Amino acid sequence: MTVLLVVLLTAVVMTAVFGINWLTSSPSTPGPQRSYTSMPTTGYSGDAVSTGSISPAWASGVETAWRIPFPSTKYGSRALVAVEDTTLYALFEDPDSAAHQATAAAFDISSEQPRELWRTTGPLPESFGRPSFVFDGEQFIVGSIIIDKASGAQSLAPWEGSEAIAAVDGIIVACDKKQACSGWTQEASSWERQWETTTASQKGALSTLDKLTYPDTPVIGTGEHQSIVLPADSQT
Structure with a gap:
């Protein structure tokens, strides 16, 4: 199938991020005005479902489970x-x-x-x-x-020099951070390039990709109308 690339100018990108750096940083020192329980002995185990909003249970902060x-x-x-x-x-x-x-x-x-x-x-x-x-x-x-x-x-992968950015119906889309993207399919252990296209300048855009967030993937649309949001340098 044909994969369309949608170019997004990154002149202004506003991002809201909520996260916990639990992998690389240590918990902060407790403040004098807060009360803390002992370190937890177990991690999370349950059937919680995302509601799209933060639970009031988080109001007193968090602790590292593991x-x-x-x-x-x-x-x-x-x-x-x-x-x-x-x-x-x-x-x-x-x-x-x-x-x-x-x-x-x-x-x-x-x-x-x-x-x-x-x-x-x-x-x-x-x-x-x-x-x-x-x-x-x-x-x-x-x-x-x-x-x-x-x-x-x-x-x-055979696209050395490019980075895979999405998978769409069995096609891996890889871009080179310059002005080209390509689509690849895999048959057994062999990769075949299906197409290659020129884009607006990606120089500097993919390096700031962390400023552009997606719900879970850069792919938008459905069926034959699927496209990929690709950050590109502003021309203005």
């Missing part, structure tokens, strides 16, 4: 994480930058404490920024690293 340690490089923590269903996937660079290696890991977070499912190491691409996770069937892709969900087996 923590997964990741190694840090000289640039600080380089762990990239994503959650699908009850599995947390993580990818982080080797602390030794000369090793040019990336470690992927998967954790079952459905119980009171996370349980590691697998951990694998593979080569790190020469050009690797902070790409997003793209889930595609039985695998997920981070930049140009393809990782099997079940085993953690790693391989490098």
